[in-house]
Amino acid sequence: MKNKLKAILKYPAILLFFAFILLYSVADSMVNDRRESELENRKLAQKPAMTVKNLLAAKETEKFSYLYEQYINDQFLGRDGWISLKSRAESVLLKTENNGVLYGKDGTMYQKFFVLDTAAGGGTQLETNIENVRQFIARHPGLVKVMIVPSADMVVTDKLPLAAPFVDEAPWMAQMAQVFAGDAVFLDPTQTLRGHADEYLFYRTDHHWTTLGAYYAYLQYAGAAGRDAASAAGLVPTQVGDFLGTLYSKTKLYNAQADLLSYYPQLDGQMTIVQLLDKADRDAVQQAYEAGQMSEEAYAQVADRVVDLYETDKLSTRDKYAMFLYGNNGFSRIEGEGKGKVLVIKDSYANCFVPFLTADYAQIDVVDLRSLKGTTVDALIAENSYDDVLVLYNFQSFSSDTNLVLLNRGSGN
Structure with missing residues (x-):
């Protein structure tokens, strides 16, 4: 026994390694x-x-x-710390990619986007989604405008990593313009944004565009929709610093340059986040609450919430972009100061875009298909007689989102 112990002690590094693994496993099992x-x-x-x-x-x-x-x-225990350590180690090794994020010049980060997602039934998810939108607009000819926002690598090209083989989005944009022609207006803001490429259009550390980028795209939309964009001109934004976005969160780059987030308090309106859209469900919940069969806490989870457009409490958290529209809710209704009604079907890129619409429309309904329950898009259009419907997605999310099939739910397609 003593000889075995002496043999083990000859290799203290191995002993320490196994002791570390044992202690780490025990500690990991004790953490919630x-x-x-x-x-x-x-x-x-x-x-x-x-x-x-x-x-x-x-x-x-x-x-x-x-x-x-x-x-x-x-x-696993200490995940955030391990991510930070990995970032520092890869920086020492001069690696230009970490966790699906590429490092460009001047602290700019890019989401890795080299190949298109494959659809469950074959082909690409992008092709499937183009067909989903084509079927949708065919049922509502002349009502819909489709805006697909290019990725940062298509606009901020002077800071790209050398020879990074990003997906070329231009041919797909041209294809969508052709496929949607006749039934809808297709808006590609690539050239609009490139005309301001030296300005702050995309965050360095986040996958979203900035509010300034959204503003230039809004001007393009307003022109196509015949709306007066002058009401939003000349406004002075409020700026908030120390914004480290989703790309930073994936890499935790130790020397990342924080972003500035801007918003316009002047562009505000009462927003109702509707939790239950099915009338029978709403009536049942209301009856249960009034009969004392539902607690205040449970009722608050399903009752409508009336809020402002900006959840400013989020500005003190890491996820500052979530301040716009209180995140991604299934259905929200906003009161504007203009005329007419618009339905926006969107991903999170639209969250900082929508406030500009409050100057143009009296009612802005916002749908996120990932969370929409209790109704269909066709039912909303039939019930509300919208003047315009805007489908607004970033190209990358449009090429991978599997929820766009819900545009045609209940249509028989």
Whole structure:
């Protein structure tokens, strides 16, 4: 026994390594799982349930193994610190990519976008989504305008990493213009934004465009919709510093240059976030609450919320961009100061764009298909007699979003 102990002590590094693994595993098992990561600005994988089916069925076992691997990757102890250490190590090694983010010049970060997502039925998800939109606009000819915002790598080209093979979005933009022609107006703001490429149009550390970039695109939309954009001219924005966005959260680059976030307090309006759109559900909840069968807390979770356009409390958190429109809600209705009604079907790029519409429309309805429940887009159009419908997405999210099929839910297509 003594000889074995002496043999082990000859290799203290190995002993320390196994001791570290043991202590780390024990500590990791004692820490509660986190629901989300503020640093990475996303929800974290949770521990999947183990069942007999998971153990016996080959496909279920494979699925369980994948989910458990995601859980381990997301929940290991000190994840944020390890991400930071990885960033510093890769900087020393002069690596120009980390966790799907490419480092450009002058502190500019780019989301890696080299290939298009594949659709479940074959082909690309982009082709599927173009067809989803084509079917939608065919049912509403002359009503819809489609704006697909180019990625930062298509506009801020002077700061790109050398020879990075980004997807060329231009041919796809041309194809959409051709496919949608006749039934809808297609708006490609690439040239509009390139005309101001020396200005602050995209964040360095976040995947969104800035409010200034959204403003130039809004001018293009207003011209196409016959709206008076002059009411938004000359406004002075409020600026907030120390914004480190989603690209920073993925890399935690130790020397990242924080961004400035701008918004216009003058462009405000009462916004109602509608939790339940189905009338039967709304009536049932109201009756249960009035009968004392539902607590205040439970009622607050499903009742309409009346708020301003800007959740300024978010400005003191890492995810400052979430201040616009209180994030991505399924359905919101905004009271504007103009005339007519518009429906905006969008991803998060529209969140800093929508406030400009308050000067042009009396009612702005905002739909995020990822969270829309209790109704369909066609039903909203039939019920509200909109003057305009705007589909607004960033190219990258448009090319990967699997929810655009919901544009045609209930249509029979």
